[in-house]
Amino acid sequence: MSHFRFCRLTECSVIIAENRLRKPDMITVVSDKSEDDLKHCPFEYGNESLSGNEIFAIREKESVKNGMGWKTRVVPNLYHALSVEEIKENRRVGFFEQQNGLGAHEVIIETPHHHISMNQYKTEEFENYIKTIIARIDDLEKDKRLEYIQVFKNCGKYAGASMLHPHSQIIATPFIPKDIKKRLEIQKAYFEKHGRSLVGDLVDEEIRLNERIIYENGTFFAFAPYASCFPFEVLIAPKLPLAKITELSIYQINDLALVLEFVFKRLYRELGDFPFNMLFFNMPPVSVQNDPDFFYRMEEYYRFTLHITPRIYQLAGFELSTGMYINPISPELAAMRLREEK
Numbered sequence: 001m002s003h004f005r006f007c008r009l010t011e012c013s014v015i016i017a018e019n020r021l022r023k024p025d026m027i028t029v030v031s032d033k034s035e036d037d038l039k040h041c042p043f044e045y046g047n048e049s050l051s052g053n054e055i056f057a058i059r060e061k062e063s064v065k066n067g068m069g070w071k072t073r074v075v076p077n078l079y080h081a082l083s084v085e086e087i088k089e090n091r092r093v094g095f096f097e098q099q100n101g102l103g104a105h106e107v108i109i110e111t112p113h114h115h116i117s118m119n120q121y122k123t124e125e126f127e128n129y130i131k132t133i134i135a136r137i138d139d140l141e142k143d144k145r146l147e148y149i150q151v152f153k154n155c156g157k158y159a160g161a162s163m164l165h166p167h168s169q170i171i172a173t174p175f176i177p178k179d180i181k182k183r184l185e186i187q188k189a190y191f192e193k194h195g196r197s198l199v200g201d202l203v204d205e206e207i208r209l210n211e212r213i214i215y216e217n218g219t220f221f222a223f224a225p226y227a228s229c230f231p232f233e234v235l236i237a238p239k240l241p242l243a244k245i246t247e248l249s250i251y252q253i254n255d256l257a258l259v260l261e262f263v264f265k266r267l268y269r270e271l272g273d274f275p276f277n278m279l280f281f282n283m284p285p286v287s288v289q290n291d292p293d294f295f296y297r298m299e300e301y302y303r304f305t306l307h308i309t310p311r312i313y314q315l316a317g318f319e320l321s322t323g324m325y326i327n328p329i330s331p332e333l334a335a336m337r338l339r340e341e342k
């Protein structure tokens with residue numbers, strides 16, 4: 001029996017339709033990573049000059065900027081969608097409106113190893129990955145023209161990745177994108193009505209129900225969200241009031257690394273080499289908004305979250321036209337399989 005579920009964080013709806021699983025091509029996880037040429041990969045040791053001037057790196061002692069010996073490395077996206085060189089300017093084009101492509105577009109090279117997947121990362125590699133993200137957000141927030149910073153990872157062709165070498169991206173925009181604004185407004189309205197954090201209440205309720213929990217430690221909690229839009233979707237949220245990933249202490253960075261390590265090992269165990277997106281939802285930098293009250297007390301109620309959305313079920317016309325998803329695997333079943341010791 002199918003049914004609709006409604007997401008408290010986005011107000012989107014999803015159809016949980018387990019009978020769709022009988023359709024033979026519905027869930028077939030095949031590796032979509034094609035072999036590519038190591039020698040010409042710009043993210044390899046020795047090819048640093050192919051990927052542009054280094055913006056940030058975690059390096060071995062003694063190693064030098066733009067040389068080998070790095071553990072993570074951030075470079076400009078050579079095919080960038082936005083550029084910090086632009087000025088912030090709006091203009092009318094008759095009936096229409098446009099704005100200069102001001103922003104930032106960077107690539108995080110997560111590791112020097114071309115053929116490694118996140119299930120093979122050691123705790124320290126996840127820690128370096130998180131520290132790199134924190135360093136870049138801290139730095140981009142200094143540019144007051146940028147009002148939103150999105151960190152994301154596309155892994156696999158079906159998830160939009162054009163390169164095999166493990167990498168993530170950062171795009172910063174000169175205004176808060178519509179869907180993000182909506183998320184913020186939902187959390188703001190919830191706080192104004194109940195005096196509590198929406199994500200905080202969501203986490204408490206998941207702990208109380210104990211049906212969709214996958215993993216928890218001192219700081220973080222991973223679960224399959226009640227209205228999961230994607231099969232095996234995982235949401236990672238802090239148990240404490242942390243609005244930004246940049247607020248994490250060294251111990252909390254270790255806790256986040258441990259959640260990621262656990263979740264990716266289990267996802268790969270269940271799904272094989274699967275395409276996915278990973279999305280970081282962070283509180284935006286406080287900036288000059290049209291409405292000065294918009295950020296009022298936001299650090300009290302906003303909590304940063306991290307979403308992992310496996311892309312084993314392809315989006316099609318219905319999803320694109322309605323913004324409503326069909327998920328053939330219930331989050332309860334997904335959580336049970338991910339939790340299970342085998």
Ligand SMILES: [Zn+2]
Pocket residue numbers: 038041042043044113114165
């Ligand atoms: Zn490579």
